[in-house]
Amino acid sequence: MSTINWLLLSGGDAALWLLDCALDMFLWLFATVDVVLAPVLTPLLGVLNPIATFLGDAVYAVLDPAPVWVGLAVISVVAGVVMLFAFKVTSNQKAIAKTKDSIKANLLALKLYRDELHVTFIAQWRLLKSILKLQWYMLKPVIILGLPMLIGIAQMGIRYQWRALKPNEAAQIKLVVDSQEEVLPPIELQAGDAFEVEAGPVPGGGEVWWLIRATEPGKHSLTFLVGGETVEKQLVVGEGLDRVSAERVRDRWPLQLLHPVERPIPSDSLVASIEVFYPGRESWFHGADYWILSFFVISMLAALVFAPVFKVRF
Amino acid sequence: MIVERRKTDSRRPLRQTLLLALVLMLLSEGSAQAYIGPGAGFAVGSTVVAFFLAFLSGLAAIFLWPIRWALRSFRGRRAMARARVKRFVILGLDGMEPTLAEKFMAEGKMPNLSRLKDEGSYNKLGTTAPPLSPVAWSSFLTGCNPGKHNIFDFLTRDKRNYLPLLSSVSIGDVSRKLKIGKYEIPMGKPNIRLLRKGKPFWNVLGEHGIFSNIIRVPITFPPERFRGVLLSAMCVPDLRGSQGTFSYYSTRSADSAEHIGGEQIHVERQGDVVKSYLIGPDNTMKKDAGSMKCPFEVRITGPGEGVLKVGGETIRLRKGEYTPWVNVTFKAGLGIKVQGICEFLLQSTEPEFELYVTPIQIDPNKPAMPVSHPSVFATYLSKNQGRFATLGLAEDTWGLNATLLGDDDFLHQCNEADAEREVMFFDALEKVRRGLCVCVFDGTDRVQHMFWRYIDAEHPAHSGQAEEQHRDAIEQLYVRMDDLVGRTMKKCEGNGTVLMVISDHGFNSFRRGIDLNVWLEENGYLKLKPDGLGKKYLAGVDWSQTKAYCLGLAGIWLNIKGRESQGIVEPSEADALRDEICDKLTGLRDEEKGEMAISRAFNSHKIYRGPYKGESQDIIVGYNKGYRVSWEAAIGQQTDKLFHDNTKAWSGDHCIDPKLVPGVLFCNRKIRAENPRLMDLGPTVLDMFGVDVPKIMDGQSVGVSDADGSFSSNGHSTNGKNAPTEAVGAS
Incomplete structure (x- = not known):
């Protein structure tokens, strides 16, 4: 028993060590990639985000008369077809087809020659190689299509994930200060016509919180005075499919990708981010979190249907 | 306030999800594929599924293997206990002529067969009467004389009207159809019947738990169920149900012409474009709809060059060069499609446009008719090596006979078919370590049929031919087959494998x-x-x-x-x-x-x-x-x-007196029989695996020695029914 226990414990330790190594490796890779991409993507997104938001507004203006779920379905189908076609153009279809054939052949070999154990092992090994090869062939389309797709999804997110505050509805606001000082600088949320401050500021842990209540429909601005610096944050009050910017973030590309509507906060600002806690949109189809599921399901179904039309292998 | 705070938390999963996806995209493109569109999403999905399936099947194979081994041992205990061989490999070279083989061996041009002869044995192999491939291979695989397997020729006659019928297979229409308006939807599969009788010896092996891998042995269509895998050969029809109908598109004559084994279709050239259609099978979905058609277009881009557009594919054509196998689809209606494959050969663009198209064959990837057992075996081969010829007589002898195909064009077809088969054969040798492997190569038969005129100075077709160019075609073929034998011998090294190289008959001048x-x-x-x-x-x-x-x-x-x-x-x-x-x-x-x-x-x-x-x-x-x-x-x-x-x-x-055209039998071991016959080989294999030879078989084991050269088999005797006599229809 002691030997078995020792083996189990040693095995567990080894597995944990491997997991640690893998995580360290991931973090190192991320840091490395960030160093390379940041100088390119940060300014690029500064240009692309306003364009994408403008295009998003145009698309949703066209879809505005239709119910929200119809709009999401249409966009998903179109995105599925467009990305399918783009995938065809950007990928090495011949190589993918050959690799997929190899995968299928080895799966069939497992079935046809199941009594030959050496065939099982050889087929497994070849399968693994083919799968890795297929991943390699995916790299190019991923690199080319990744950014446009993420920008597109972010545009959908700002419309489906949250909804604007309704008049007389309350929401929390959080301002994060980027300061090493223990004592925060004086921070003030200026009063406005569109909302009333019900509570706050409540400072703590480098953050300051308020509770506001919306009063007037429309797109408004929250103005914060932070140690003599003025920083603004958009506040949307109203009905319908208005896009909302939940958070105004620093000019770092991963954050810019997720919050594309407002200009990034300059990196030398005392403010790291300002967040309005909008309520989530409620729907099992196009509501918070569900919309992305619906999008993937519909777009993939569309791709499945149109793949034979475009003769795409994936 | 607490309630509202909980509501606002709904944004967190999204943010976390997106951030996670972003991070993973940077770290691994695979996980981010779901974010860059359905194409890549499916790709990652399918690879995950493939990996999962492979993992599961691998685990299952490993854990179930001992059980399978035990069951197999139990089922085939008697046979395996008496087996004197682990693997039996039969390499069939259809029509290899002994006199030519002996000549080339004597000249040192076939060193591998010479070595096989020296280290093992060589005999002439008694063929059947008549010495025709369907008859001979049927006797090979059943171990019986033709009176028991019912194949006497390529053709038989319809006793009702004296019209010729294919002797080995009957392909009938679907028996039940559902009529909806103008459509008749088939409610089942076409009625395809194998007319060859008798049980192949690999079926007998299978009953004793011994696996067989059978590739392109004639008269195995439609494929029968047994323990193993099989790809059918001779008598597999093309997509039109014929034994191979080529098409020839030409601007030369205003009239379309009919040739044996093909048809010539007149086309018009409009500017640089020639448009026509491929003719597919009859559309049985609609009454009186005729044949299904698949349009194609050739844009002539220069002298001897063009671009072919067919079924959404664009393929460059060059004079004298075959295209790869091209997938063509025929639409029957109601979304039902039939898929085939063919090759195109641009023969001329000036002054006349001439385009040859091979018979449209059953696509092995999605077979319209069963061409293998199990049916996924053809798909496996297609996925493993690419598309390949499935037609029974894949090499278009009729096109060459009609002089619409040149000698080199025909040789290309033969070499390509052999190359495709070689990949299958060596894959089988790699996979099957215990059991039977049989593969028949047809190139020897086809090339000798069509190129004998170059080695026979008295042949009426000899004079005026480009003798120098193709005089050595048969010799080169034999040398190539010898090389194949050499590589096969390497794969069969070791004491556990018996290798036989055989031909079903010889050859002579016609x-x-x-x-x-x-x-x-x-x-x-x-x-x-x-x-x-x-x-x-x-x-x-x-x-x-x-x-x-x-x-x-x-x-x-x-x-x-x-x-x-x-x-x-x-x-x-x-x-x-x-x-x-x-x-x-x-x-x-x-x-x-x-x-x-x-x-x-x-x-x-x-x-x-x-x-x-x-x-x-x-x-x-x-x-x-x-x-x-x-x-x-x-x-x-x-x-x-x-x-x-x-x-x-x-x-x-070779359809002459069977005494004049025996086949060859090379073996890497000694053989006791002095006059072995083709129909003795099945019983020989059974004997080597320790399986009792069914009494219905006419053949007897030829008596193959053990690995040490001794004879421990009861095997062969040259008296009684195994004597080389006309009395059993095999001399």
């Missing part, structure tokens, strides 16, 4: 054709209608006064009352008539050439045994070297001459 129907007419056995001369398929025969007729390659049928629909020969007189005709035909001379044309004729009822001997020709004709049935007589077309010079490219043949 200089003169004999119109047996003319002979029958001259001797008072056949009467023509007044306008019967030249009519095909026996349409010119006056059946009320005809006692015997010729159709097919092998012999003569009697017009027996009660058997044929318009028979006049009393059954009681039939045997005497058979003997009478045999006596007259034996020794028939070609006075013009001063040679004997027929060395002997056999009364089939005396040389065959078994329940199907009544289905055979009544008289099997054993032609002398240089002779064969004429082209016209084979299709029941009456001429006015008994002997015809054969001026076609099809210049070599």
Whole structure:
């Protein structure tokens, strides 16, 4: 028993060590990639985000008369077809087809020659190689299509994930200060016509919180005075499919990708981010979190249907 | 406030999800594929599924293997306990001629076969009467004489109307259809029946738990269920249901023409564009809809160059170069499609446009008809090595005969078919370590049929040919096959594998054709209608006064009352008539050439045994070297001459006296039999695996030595039923 226990414990330790190594490796890779991409993507997104938001507004203006779920379905189908076609153009279809054939052949070999154990092992090994090869062939389309797709999804997110505050509805606001000082600088949320401050500021842990209540429909601005610096944050009050910017973030590309509507906060600002806690949109189809599921399901179904039309292998 | 705070938390999963995806995208493109569109999403999905399936099946295979091994051992315990071999490999080289093999070995051009002969054994291999591939390979795989397997020729005749029928397979329509408006939706599969009788010896092995991998052995269509995998060969039809119909598109003549085995279609050139269509199978979904068609377009881009557009694919054409296999789809309606494959060969763009298209074959990736057992085996092969020819007679001898295909173009088809088969064969050798592997290569047969004229100076088709260029085509083929044998020998090294290299028959020249129907007419056995001369398929025969007729390659049928629909020969007189005709035909001379044309004729009822001997020709004709049935007589077309010079490219043949065209048998071990026969090989394999040979088999083990050279098998005896005699239809 002691030997078995020792083996189990040693095995567990080894597995944990491997997991640690893998995580360290991931973090190192991320840091490395960030160093390379940041100088390119940060300014690029500064240009692309306003364009994408403008295009998003145009698309949703066209879809505005239709119910929200119809709009999401249409966009998903179109995105599925467009990305399918783009995938065809950007990928090495011949190589993918050959690799997929190899995968299928080895799966069939497992079935046809199941009594030959050496065939099982050889087929497994070849399968693994083919799968890795297929991943390699995916790299190019991923690199080319990744950014446009993420920008597109972010545009959908700002419309489906949250909804604007309704008049007389309350929401929390959080301002994060980027300061090493223990004592925060004086921070003030200026009063406005569109909302009333019900509570706050409540400072703590480098953050300051308020509770506001919306009063007037429309797109408004929250103005914060932070140690003599003025920083603004958009506040949307109203009905319908208005896009909302939940958070105004620093000019770092991963954050810019997720919050594309407002200009990034300059990196030398005392403010790291300002967040309005909008309520989530409620729907099992196009509501918070569900919309992305619906999008993937519909777009993939569309791709499945149109793949034979475009003769795409994936 | 607390309640509101909880509501606002709904944004967190999204943010976390997106951030996570973003991070993962940077770290691994695979996980981010779901974020960059459905194409990549499916790709990652399918690879995950593939990996999952592979992992599961691998685990299952590993954990179930001991159980399977135990079950297999239990089921095949007796056989395996007595087995003297782990693996038996038979490499079939259809039509390899012993005299040529011996010549090339003596000249040192076939070192591998020489080594096989020196280290093991070499014998001539008795073939069947008639020595035709479907008959011979059927005897090989059943171990029986033709009277038990029911294959006597490529063709038989319909007793009701005397029309020719394929002897080995019957392809009927779907029996039940659902009528919806103008559509008739088939409610089942086409009725495909194998007419060959008897049980292949690999089925017997399978019953004892021994696995077999059988590739392209003739007369295995439709494939039968057994323990193993099998790819069918000879008699697999093309997509149109024929045995191979090529298409030839030309601006040359205003009329479309019909050739044996193909058709010529007139096309118009409009500017640089030629548009036409491929002809597919009949559309059985719609009444009187005719054949399905698949349009194509060729844009001529320069002298000898063009771009082909067909079925959404764009393929560059170059004069004299075959395209790869091209997928073509025929739409029947209601979303039902039939897929086929073919190759295109641009032959000319100036002054005339000429395009050759191979017969449209069943796509092995998505077979419209079963061409393998199990049906996914063809798909496996297709996925493993790419598309390949599935047609029974994949090499288009008719195209070359019609001079629409050049010698080099034909050789390309032969080499390509052999290359495709080689990949299958070596894959089988890699995969099967215990059991039977059989693979038949057809190139030897096809090339000798079409290129014999280059090695026979007296052949009527010899003069005026480009002799230098193709004089060595057969020799090169033999050398290539020797190289194949060498590589096979390497894969069969070790004591556990017996390797046999065999041919089903030999070869000889086909200089003169004999119109047996003319002979029958001259001797008072056949009467023509007044306008019967030249009519095909026996349409010119006056059946009320005809006692015997010729159709097919092998012999003569009697017009027996009660058997044929318009028979006049009393059954009681039939045997005497058979003997009478045999006596007259034996020794028939070609006075013009001063040679004997027929060395002997056999009364089939005396040389065959078994329940199907009544289905055979009544008289099997054993032609002398240089002779064969004429082209016209084979299709029941009456001429006015008994002997015809054969001026076609099809210049070599083997449908003669079986004594004159034995096959070859090389083995990496010693063989005890002095006169081994093709039908002894199945029993030999069974014997080596310790399986009792079924009593119905006529063949007996040839007695293969053990690895140490000793003979421990009860195997072969040269007396009794295994004696090389005409009495069992195999000499």
